[in-house]
Amino acid sequence: MGCIQGPRIWRINDIGSITMFADYIVPAALKQLGVLKYSSTLSSIIDSNREIVPGSEEEIELRACTIYAVEKMRELIKLKSGKQVLSVELDLWLWSVGVQCPSLQHHRTLSIYY
Structure with missing residues (x-):
C-alpha cells in the first residue's frame, strides 16, 4: 500500500542531447x-495505405532519415541564424505543421512505440 503523493516534477538536465x-x-x-524524398516503391506503399512491417528495412530507413534530416535542419538553423534550436522543438513544430494538413499521406506501421 502506498501513499498518494503530489505531482512529480521531472527535470531533464541534458535535453539538448535528446x-x-x-x-x-x-x-x-x-x-x-x-x-x-521517398523512393517510388516507398511512395507506392504509403499512397496505397499498405502497412510497412515493424523493423523492416523501409521502416528503419524512414525513421533514421527523419532523425538525420531534423538534426541537419537544426545545424543549418544554427549556422544561418546563430540560434540554438533543440531537436525536440523542431519535432514539435514539424508535428504541428503535419497534423494541420488532413490530406497528408503518412506511413502505417503497427507499433506500441508511437
Whole structure:
C-alpha cells in the first residue's frame, strides 16, 4: 500500500542531447516540405495505405532519415541564424505543421512505440 503523493516534477538536465521522436507525422511533413524524398516503391506503399512491417528495412530507413534530416535542419538553423534550436522543438513544430494538413499521406506501421 502506498501513499498518494503530489505531482512529480521531472527535470531533464541534458535535453539538448535528446533527438526528435521518429513518429509517423514528422516524416510525412518533411516530405511535404521537400526535405525528404521517398523512393517510388516507398511512395507506392504509403499512397496505397499498405502497412510497412515493424523493423523492416523501409521502416528503419524512414525513421533514421527523419532523425538525420531534423538534426541537419537544426545545424543549418544554427549556422544561418546563430540560434540554438533543440531537436525536440523542431519535432514539435514539424508535428504541428503535419497534423494541420488532413490530406497528408503518412506511413502505417503497427507499433506500441508511437
